[in-house]
Amino acid sequence: MDSDDERDIQEFNVASVQLPMSEVIHVAERQDSLFDGPELKPFQREQKATRYRAIYDRMCELGFTRQLSNRDHNDDDFTGPIRLRRFFQTVRGFHSGSLDLTGRHEPRYRSIFGRWIKFLQDLYQIRQYTISSGAARKANGVVSSAEINMKSSEILFNFQSKWHTGRRFFSLAGLLKDTDELLNFLTKHPSPLLQRRCLHDLPPELIHHIMELSDPVNARRLGYTSRFFRSISLRYIYDEYWLILDPRVGDFVTSDGDVDAPPELLTEYVLKAQTTFLTRAGFICDNPYVWKNLRTLHISGCWRLPQLQVEVMQNDTIRQLYYQPIFEGICAVLSRTAELRALNMANFKIPLEVANTITSLPNLRTLDLSGCQPLFGDVLTPSQSATNLVIFMQDNLDSWRILFGMKNIRVLHVHTCMDSQTSSLPFALSDAANPFKTVERLIYVNLSHVDVFRLCSWIREANPGQHSRLTHVKLTYPGDRRFDAVELAEILNALRGAPMEYFILDGVGFAEASLLEWIAAAFPNLYSLTLFYIRNVRDFCDIYWPSTDREYARAMSGFTRLKYFKWNQCFEYWPDAYISAIPFLFSDDRGTDESDEDDDESDVYMGAASQNTVKLFATYCRTLEYVAFMQRNWARAEYHISRSAADFITLTAEDADQRSYDRRISWHNPEHGDDSWNL
Numbered sequence: 001m002d003s004d005d006e007r008d009i010q011e012f013n014v015a016s017v018q019l020p021m022s023e024v025i026h027v028a029e030r031q032d033s034l035f036d037g038p039e040l041k042p043f044q045r046e047q048k049a050t051r052y053r054a055i056y057d058r059m060c061e062l063g064f065t066r067q068l069s070n071r072d073h074n075d076d077d078f079t080g081p082i083r084l085r086r087f088f089q090t091v092r093g094f095h096s097g098s099l100d101l102t103g104r105h106e107p108r109y110r111s112i113f114g115r116w117i118k119f120l121q122d123l124y125q126i127r128q129y130t131i132s133s134g135a136a137r138k139a140n141g142v143v144s145s146a147e148i149n150m151k152s153s154e155i156l157f158n159f160q161s162k163w164h165t166g167r168r169f170f171s172l173a174g175l176l177k178d179t180d181e182l183l184n185f186l187t188k189h190p191s192p193l194l195q196r197r198c199l200h201d202l203p204p205e206l207i208h209h210i211m212e213l214s215d216p217v218n219a220r221r222l223g224y225t226s227r228f229f230r231s232i233s234l235r236y237i238y239d240e241y242w243l244i245l246d247p248r249v250g251d252f253v254t255s256d257g258d259v260d261a262p263p264e265l266l267t268e269y270v271l272k273a274q275t276t277f278l279t280r281a282g283f284i285c286d287n288p289y290v291w292k293n294l295r296t297l298h299i300s301g302c303w304r305l306p307q308l309q310v311e312v313m314q315n316d317t318i319r320q321l322y323y324q325p326i327f328e329g330i331c332a333v334l335s336r337t338a339e340l341r342a343l344n345m346a347n348f349k350i351p352l353e354v355a356n357t358i359t360s361l362p363n364l365r366t367l368d369l370s371g372c373q374p375l376f377g378d379v380l381t382p383s384q385s386a387t388n389l390v391i392f393m394q395d396n397l398d399s400w401r402i403l404f405g406m407k408n409i410r411v412l413h414v415h416t417c418m419d420s421q422t423s424s425l426p427f428a429l430s431d432a433a434n435p436f437k438t439v440e441r442l443i444y445v446n447l448s449h450v451d452v453f454r455l456c457s458w459i460r461e462a463n464p465g466q467h468s469r470l471t472h473v474k475l476t477y478p479g480d481r482r483f484d485a486v487e488l489a490e491i492l493n494a495l496r497g498a499p500m501e502y503f504i505l506d507g508v509g510f511a512e513a514s515l516l517e518w519i520a521a522a523f524p525n526l527y528s529l530t531l532f533y534i535r536n537v538r539d540f541c542d543i544y545w546p547s548t549d550r551e552y553a554r555a556m557s558g559f560t561r562l563k564y565f566k567w568n569q570c571f572e573y574w575p576d577a578y579i580s581a582i583p584f585l586f587s588d589d590r591g592t593d594e595s596d597e598d599d600d601e602s603d604v605y606m607g608a609a610s611q612n613t614v615k616l617f618a619t620y621c622r623t624l625e626y627v628a629f630m631q632r633n634w635a636r637a638e639y640h641i642s643r644s645a646a647d648f649i650t651l652t653a654e655d656a657d658q659r660s661y662d663r664r665i666s667w668h669n670p671e672h673g674d675d676s677w678n679l
Helices: 003-018 021-035 044-062 075-096 106-127 153-163 172-188 204-212 216-223 227-237 263-286 306-312 316-336 352-359 398-405 449-462 485-495 513-522 549-558 601-620
Strands: 130-132 148-150 240-244 296-300 342-346 349-351 366-370 373-375 388-393 411-416 441-445 472-476 502-508 528-533 564-567 626-631 634-643 649-654
Touching: 075 106, 075 172, 106 153, 106 172, 204 216, 204 227, 216 227, 240 263, 263 316, 296 316, 316 352, 349 352, 352 398, 366 398, 373 398, 388 398, 449 485, 485 513, 513 549, 549 601, 601 626, 601 634, 601 649
Parallel strands: 240 296, 296 342, 342 366, 349 373, 366 388, 388 411, 411 441, 441 472, 472 502, 502 528, 528 564, 564 626
Antiparallel strands: 130 148, 626 634, 634 649
8 A cells, every 4th residue: 555545544544433423424535536537546436336335234233423443443343454555556567567557656566665665564464374284385486374373462463554454354374365466567567657648747837738728626636636736736725715794693584584593602603604704705815826826706795694784783883893804805905816717606795905905906807796896986996807797687787897997907897686667777887987998898788678778879979980999798688678770779788889799688579580681781791690589477487489590690791600500490390381381492402402392291290300401591691610509508409501512502400409598607706707608
């Protein structure tokens, strides 16, 4: 066994004496969590399964609150034989040239071979006290006896304890037999086959590039392998961190959502939450390897019960005394994290000193405010680096005040939880705070009827006499309303002339073919278009659009660059008006394919209808390369379009894979959401 095994054994033995069974099993699970991925060493999954099963069986027998002892459960009895097999296979692997994923490098060989020599020395002492009661040894030196007696059980006991072989399933005859076989193998192959190139030999920048594609769990696993990789993995282990203020009083919540607990107990939980928050903040400040490597920070005041603040913090003075050290801790953390790229704050009232600390971060790119209420006015230190802003509003408009400190926004993501009759946009912003002077990408979820016109007014007032800078726009209507013709016309008029590339409308109420004509006239160079038509609030699947496919196809002729088109037109069951158009005629025979004709009418009514529709679209829109029939968040059918030199249209269908049309939009870091606008 190696040093990793010894550390795990020591940790587990200490836990088994000091902790109850319910906690001991968590120690085993944490140690074995490294084995969830590829096996770095032999028999790791087998060890995990054996250990977990043995511990759980003893817990069921003895009770989950009782502490383990060597008399109740000896972990070596179950994992010892597996570790011995791994130890023997590792020694053999160095000399056979076939080892595990940790590699055959020289430092590891010196460590393993040193343990192997000590193991043989201890085993030699046991051999001096053995008496074979069976046949004599074979010529090759392999023990053939099945029974070996010991003159001194104390020596055997010490050997089992030192090498953690266990006693329950220990076989001395088998151990001696395996040892002699391995010695014979080493005699025939005396020289180890070491790696000439190891992962350590790769350039550090290449290793960093590999780890950027990984996650913190795998980075932590890499750090376990050596000091060199530990220094590299720290950058990715602490790439993301959470500071959460949560009193965790869920056990005291009644079925009505009220808190049923004495005020003294609630106060204790609230103060404990503050202490935990400040402890984690202090951990960041006291460890340079944490704050130097931190790139994404989540700060959440997620009070699960609003009543708690009312019952415990009964006045502003108590609330200020409670939050003041928390705000000081936040400022201390932010002042050290100079490399921070993304900051996500949720459910906090943000005072001016915290806001100025945020906007002064030199490398901040993304700021996400969810349910936050700024406690400052219009004067704010402007941020020179932040370009992405995410605002999640629930019941107030104060979140917009952060715009006074963000002058270079490129991506604006707004999500509101207000009803359709309540505005989430203030009546007017000063000229200095209008974000659409610089915004290029806009995602607005739950855009109410009132806010449609206010949003368009903001866009027009940002750059009077000039076109908007927006290139990507996604607008989603609340579930109980739809974009009518007047609202759609207002949106398109406000955006007309913008260099629009990707345009998504979710909740279209007016879906005549003229809508495509309007969009083509406003954005003739559009690259991707997604439309979701909703007749009423009960429409959650694909539905029939009001015009015929030929009318929509003619309207698409106005696009000169469109490549991707997605809509929620129903394609599975077609009414008579659509069935009659199935063998539609191309006047110039472009896009026709004799192979589409089939005697089976079911194919005509289902699959062939959607294919003919796609070919019709491709005929009128000569740049079209992809059409998808959507059902809310996934594609019911996808078709890729290719054209031959003779302008012959060929379709390649893909099976529905339930991919969300905006599945890759990252709320916390919109700058990485480029792919979400495509397929």
